[in-house]
Amino acid sequence: MSNSFGQVLRILRDSKKKSQLDLALDAGISTKHLSFLESGRAKPGKEIVRKLSDALEISSPYQNVLFVAAGFSSEIPSETKEPRVDKEILKKMILNQDPNPACAVDPNGKIIVSNLGMNCLVSELNGMFSVVEGMSRNELILSENGLGPYLLDYGVFADRMSNCRIFEELVIDQSSRRSNEIQKEDLKELPKIRLKYQGVLSFDVLETVIGHPFDIHLGSIRCYYMIPSDENTKNTMISIVENFKLLPSRFARGSF
Numbered sequence: 001m002s003n004s005f006g007q008v009l010r011i012l013r014d015s016k017k018k019s020q021l022d023l024a025l026d027a028g029i030s031t032k033h034l035s036f037l038e039s040g041r042a043k044p045g046k047e048i049v050r051k052l053s054d055a056l057e058i059s060s061p062y063q064n065v066l067f068v069a070a071g072f073s074s075e076i077p078s079e080t081k082e083p084r085v086d087k088e089i090l091k092k093m094i095l096n097q098d099p100n101p102a103c104a105v106d107p108n109g110k111i112i113v114s115n116l117g118m119n120c121l122v123s124e125l126n127g128m129f130s131v132v133e134g135m136s137r138n139e140l141i142l143s144e145n146g147l148g149p150y151l152l153d154y155g156v157f158a159d160r161m162s163n164c165r166i167f168e169e170l171v172i173d174q175s176s177r178r179s180n181e182i183q184k185e186d187l188k189e190l191p192k193i194r195l196k197y198q199g200v201l202s203f204d205v206l207e208t209v210i211g212h213p214f215d216i217h218l219g220s221i222r223c224y225y226m227i228p229s230d231e232n233t234k235n236t237m238i239s240i241v242e243n244f245k246l247l248p249s250r251f252a253r254g255s256f
Contacts, residue, residue: 006038008069012056013038026055044070087113090210093223099241101203101226109137117237118226120244125150125197137224141193152194160191193226198236202229 013023020038024031028051036042044052049070053063094102094113101118103111114132122130122140125147132140140146141157151157195201203226210221228234 005044005066005069005071006040008066009052010038012058012062012066016056016058018056023052023055027051028055046070046072090221090223097225099237100228101237103132103140103224105137105222105224107220111135111137111140112221116241116244120241121237122146123244124240125195147193147195150195150197152196152200153191156191192229199232201233201236203227203233204229 013020016023018026020034021031024034027034027048029048033042037044037048046067049067049072053066056062058066090104091113094104094115097117098115099117099120101121102115103118104113106112111132111134119131122132122145126145130145132146135143135146141151142148142154148154191205193203193205195203206225206227208223208225210223228237
């Protein structure tokens with residue numbers, strides 16, 4: 001995404017209902033310089049970022065976003081302590097999606113919880129018992145041990161994962177009109193997962209985030225839900241899970 005700093009700065013300025021002149025005066029810089037920063041014709045130094053964040057009177061999570069968008073690591077301590085995620089509640093959230101595949105991913109991209117639907121789907125495709133916990137998100141989607149060999153639109157997913165930037169992972173202030181414009185252009189919806197198996201299995205993907213989305217110091221847990229897009233996919237998932245429940249395996253006992 002081009003000029004992420006200028007876009008973030010504009011969003012924050014709009015949210016504070018400040019004109020370019022107002023912000024320039026408060027930050028002690030020229031209006032021309034501010035205009036150049038927002039348009040991407042000038043790059044900010046750390047001191048300029050500090051002046052702008054002070055003038056905007058934004059909290060530390062938002063200051064973190066501004067520093068990262070400018071290409072700096074944040075030096076501002078977080079105001080928000082990392083929440084303690086109740087693992088049992090998280091597990092229930094994921095397991096309750098059965099027979100539809102679902103999993104939770106930690107800040108490092110490692111799958112920490114997966115349900116019967118996800119494990120059974122991967123096992124069915126690979127012809128062997130598989131538990132996806134411990135895999136990375138990329139490994140699940142792209143590798144031969146995951147969905148990779150059956151994944152239609154493989155290139156789309158490979159490009160998306162390799163080009164993912166930190167700004168695209170941030171949830172922008174929904175009250176800002178400009179933020180919605182940026183989301184339409186840069187934060188594209190997750191593509192459908194289509195698998196070449198018994199015809200085509202098609203899933204819509206829903207992603208939710210647990211944690212403070214603006215705090216780059218805070219590792220957020222992401223939950224992914226694969227929702228069948230059609231009756232064939234829905235019925236196939238029911239059949240796959242029911243068949244595995246009949247097997248004398250740890251899947252049948254639910255101990256994974």
